[in-house]
Amino acid sequence: MMRAAPILLALIGLGCGPNTPPLEVFNDMKHQPKYLPLEASPLFADGSASRPAPEGTVARGELREDTVFYTGKSGGEYAANPLPLTMEVLQRGRERFDIYCAPCHDRTGEGRGIVALRSNWLPVNLNDDRIRQMPDGQLFETITYGQRTMPGYRFQITEHDRWAIVAYVRALHRATRGTIQDVPPELRSALR
Ligand code: HEC
Numbered sequence: 001m002m003r004a005a006p007i008l009l010a011l012i013g014l015g016c017g018p019n020t021p022p023l024e025v026f027n028d029m030k031h032q033p034k035y036l037p038l039e040a041s042p043l044f045a046d047g048s049a050s051r052p053a054p055e056g057t058v059a060r061g062e063l064r065e066d067t068v069f070y071t072g073k074s075g076g077e078y079a080a081n082p083l084p085l086t087m088e089v090l091q092r093g094r095e096r097f098d099i100y101c102a103p104c105h106d107r108t109g110e111g112r113g114i115v116a117l118r119s120n121w122l123p124v125n126l127n128d129d130r131i132r133q134m135p136d137g138q139l140f141e142t143i144t145y146g147q148r149t150m151p152g153y154r155f156q157i158t159e160h161d162r163w164a165i166v167a168y169v170r171a172l173h174r175a176t177r178g179t180i181q182d183v184p185p186e187l188r189s190a191l192r
Pocket residue numbers: 097100101102103104105115121122123124126131139142143147148149150151153165169
């Protein structure tokens with residue numbers, strides 16, 4: 001045993017040089033019959049070692065069963081916003097709207113954003129009656145795929161945030177037609 005120790009140490013030392021490949025005493029497990037990804041194989045009818053995923057396989061986290069949430073539609077009809085209307089959702093919607101929509105539509109939704117002001121490209125006024133009457137699902141779809149000259153934002157904005165923006169567009173609708181009656185009585189004097 002005592003005599004084997006220096007030999008063992010020497011072997012370990014040999015394997016640890018900064019630039020030398022490690023010494024292989026026994027065959028390493030990396031040397032074994034196996035298929036690398038996308039290698040050819042005579043085992044399967046299609047000649048490939050990689051097997052296609054069974055039909056209907058869904059990657060973890062990619063199950064999109066909630067049709068309304070992902071498409072804005074239910075049975076071919078535009079659906080209502082599936083998110084709960086909480087202050088958190090509205091604040092998220094405002095933040096995302098100010099980032100993604102305000103450059104063209106401006107922060108009030110009127111359509112006088114910086115991009116519009118510097119070009120002759122006219123965004124729609126989001127407070128128009130036509131937009132007010134659109135179902136939530138149609139606004140969601142407009143953000144997802146765009147409409148005529150407006151580009152879609154499905155790659156930049158997640159489904160959740162698109163719905164949060166839809167909720168915030170509704171808040172803008174209320175704000176732009178607000179009257180003094182909407183202000184709590186104790187705060188009205190501050191406005192005059
Ligand atoms: C790059 C500029 C730009 C950005 C950013 C933008 N829009 Fe638009 N949007 C437009 C233009 C331009 C139109 C008018 C399209 C047309 O009629 O050709 C439009 C039209 C619309 C319409 C009306 C669609 C219709 O059916 O007439 C809605 C609703 C809308 N935008 C919502 C949004 C929302 C919400 C966002 C943020 C997620 C957004 N837009 C971001 C430029 C933009």
